[in-house]
Amino acid sequence: METDCSTPDTTAPVSAAPLPVGTRLLHIGPHKTGTTSIQGALFAAKDAMAARGVDFPAHSRHPMEAALAVCGRPGMMGDARPAERHWGRLVDAVHATGGRTSLISSEFFADAPDDATVARIVDALGRDRVHVLVTLRPLTKIMPSQWQQYVQNGLRMGYEDWLDHMLRRAPYEKPNPSFWRRHRHDRLVERWARVVGAANLTVVVVDDRDRGGLMRTFESLLGLPCGLLAEVPDTSHRSLTPAETEMLRILNREFRGNGLPDEIYSKLVRNGAVPRMKNACRPSSDDVRISTPPWALEAAAAIGEEMAERIGATRVRVLGDPALLSAVPSPPPGPARGTARIDPEAAAQALYGALAVVAAESVRAAAIRSVHQTPSGELVRVLGHRILKRMKRR
Incomplete structure (x- = not known):
């Protein structure tokens, strides 16, 4: 379906003139500002963009x-530390685009701790051609989403205590020392x-309405036809429900309390149980929502107002309405905060996801797939075979 861009939308960010041909657009997030959605759309459209002179040089989404x-x-917790070769490979791919326009997107660039690190990134990509893009959403909407993401990486603290x-x-x-490095948005800008x-930095205030x-804003900046970028459905990146998050938080507490290796957590929980649960279970409208207490909403909105003022003082280009950063949201529709009860289906799928990782390790390279893409029957057969072998040894 083509998008009709002829009718102006008062909620949409102000349309921007295309950046000069040959620009290297560096989108640095930060987290929870639509990065997953836009990265999926860009990667899906990379061939169509390339035909129009815009390259997406990364080898993955x-x-x-x-x-x-x-x-x-x-x-992430339990994963191998990223090596310098990963950065070198991306830089080589960017330079291979030559004089064409290119786009790099990762919210983890927002974790650059100081000016020296920022300068290293910009210089490696070509300082005279880099234009930085920052996407922002209100803290009131970022905080619950970021908290449950931290829980997926091992956090044991409850939401209100964390706030x-x-x-x-x-x-x-x-x-979480990374939170304000990412989300003190004025200092980031x-x-x-x-x-x-x-002159080489643009801020986009995302309007969730x-x-x-x-x-459309990315299309305008890159000189792409309206409607070329479209959201790619991906249930693996949905947020957890409060009940799912609480189950995982308690698991984190037990995991840490018993001193299990981080590598086990990475393999069985974050890359096994969690993605399986997300893909197999779709939250209903009856699920209790994560509720931010009024005092925290007001505190976050006040910080948002201060950040909007300081960003304005930098004289960078701002697309969208900065007032959104300090708006106090109305209570969301749906059930009020209550007892979080885990759906038995979600619990079963999470357990299966962890077991499936163990089984998948025995699948040879030609058959390796991510857990949620591997047929259940195949994984059950492999797991059963391993159990029988161990029983025979005993």
Whole structure:
């Protein structure tokens, strides 16, 4: 279906003139600002974009390892630390595009800790051609989503306790020091603008009322036809429900309390149980929503107002309405906060996902697939075969 772009939408970001041909557009997120959606759309349309002079040089939808490596960050809990070769491979791919326009997108670039790291990134990509793009959403919407993402990476702290630490306990670094490095958006913009210059940085305030607005903004900046970028359905990146998050948080507590290796968590939980549960179970409208208490909404909105003022003072280009960053949202529709009860189907699928990883290890390279793509029958047969062999040995 083609998108009708002839009718103006008052909720959409202001249309921007295309960047000069040959620009290397560097989208740095930060997290929870539509990055997964736009990266999926860009990767799906990479051939169509290339035919129109815009290259997506990354070898995957999201060059996470490259961004983590250049920012000096470790990988996810239990994963191998990203190597410098990951960053070098991405830089080589960017330079291979020659004089064409290109686009690189990873929210982990927002984790660059200082001006020196930012300068290293920009210089490697070609300082005279880089234009930085920052996408922003209100903190009030980012905080619940970011908390449950931290839980997926091993966090054991409950939501309201976590909010208390992030908003009330200076210096606001525990338990997740990365949060304010990413989401103190004014400082993020200032840090990158000091290196690339205000004229080479654009901020897009995402309006959640217009689902296609971010896609249209990327199309405008890259000089692409309206409607070329389209959202790619991907249930593996849906948010967890409160009940699913609570189950995982309690599992994290037991995991840490018993001193199990991080590698086991990465393999069986984050890359086994969680993606299986996300793909196999679709939350219903009856699921209880993660509820942010009023005091935290007001505190986050006040920070958003301060950030919008400071971003305006940098004189970078801002597309969209900065007032959205300080708006206090109305209570979401749906059931009020109550007792979080895990759906037995979700619990069963999570357990199966972990078991399936064990079984999948015995599948040879020609048959290797991600857990949620491997037929259940095949995994059950392999797992059963391994169990029988062990029983015979005993």
